[in-house]
Amino acid sequence: MVIGDAGAVQAALKINWAEMPTYNTIMAVAAGAGLLLVAGLWRKLSTPGGELHAEGWALAFGVLGTILTLTGLHMTLTWPLAAGGFPFDNIIFGEPSLAFGVLLLFAGGYLWRRGRLVEEHPERERHLAGLAGPVSVFVFGMGLACWGIAAAGVWYQLFAAPKEEPISGLFADHPMVEAVFVSLLYFLVGLGAVLFPFALGGRRAALGKVIVWAWAISGALFLLFGALNYFTHIGLIVNTM
Structure with missing residues (x-):
């Protein structure tokens, strides 16, 4: 009899999902x-004479801000959210979502009440720079935090999916693949946030373009990755019940 035979079949992964709430899909x-x-x-505001339709932006920010604030607040205050493991998810997903959600809610509220003033202001970039200047300190800090998350993701090889998860599980034996991918998204978000205070008011147009591209690319990838996870997470639950 050989103890610890390398060819032994591993027991199938089982997860008690009652202790593992997972909703970073919608987040x-x-x-x-x-x-x-x-x-x-940002791009629309930097285009002179462009129509804003502030109410539409306010509604969109309000919807997304509500989702991110509620889920981020619950994940941030419930420690650990997943008693079965991964307490660092509270920091990685919960806290940035809470911060972004609150920022969107307040931005949406302002646009809802004062959107017409923004539309008609002769120097609206300068006007909004004065409004966003104080909160840009927090945005800058959260940008540094996103860089910290990105560094931790690569350093500790986080974000790797188990083999039981469809599609993402194909890279289970190569944890750096998903670690680098997700960490890159956080790096891009952080890049835009760190540059944010220095580009307000159109003072440095080149920085504004970097911010737009960093957030547009990371936003598109986060959206698509989250949508994909609706399939992969359902598959993981089915395969590990």
Whole structure:
């Protein structure tokens, strides 16, 4: 009899899903959509004479901000959210979602009440720079936090899916693949946030373009990845019940 035979069949992974609430699917979709919209609004505001339709942006920010605030707040305050493991998810997904959600809610509320003023202001970039200047300190800090998450993702090889998860599980033996992919998304989000205070008011147009592209690319990928996870996470639950 050989102890620890390498050819022994491993026991199938079983997860007690009652202790593993997982809803970073809708968080990823909402965060991706939010980043795309913020990038789009930045581009529209930097285009002289373009119509804004502030109420539409306010509604969109309100919807996404509500989702991200509620889910992010619950994940942030419930420690650990998943008693079965992965307590770092509270930090990686919960706290950035909460921060982004609250920012979207307040931005949406302002546009809902004062959107017409923004539309008609002769120097609306300068006007909004004065409004966003104080909160840009927090945006800058969360940008650094996103870089910290990106570094931790690569350093500790986080985000790798188990073999039981469809599609993503194909890279289970190569954890750096998903670690680098997700960490790159956080790096791009952080890049836009770190540059945000220095590009307000159109003072540095080149920085504004970098922000738009960083948030547009990361937003599109977060949205698509979150949508894909609706299939992969359902498959993981079915395969591990």
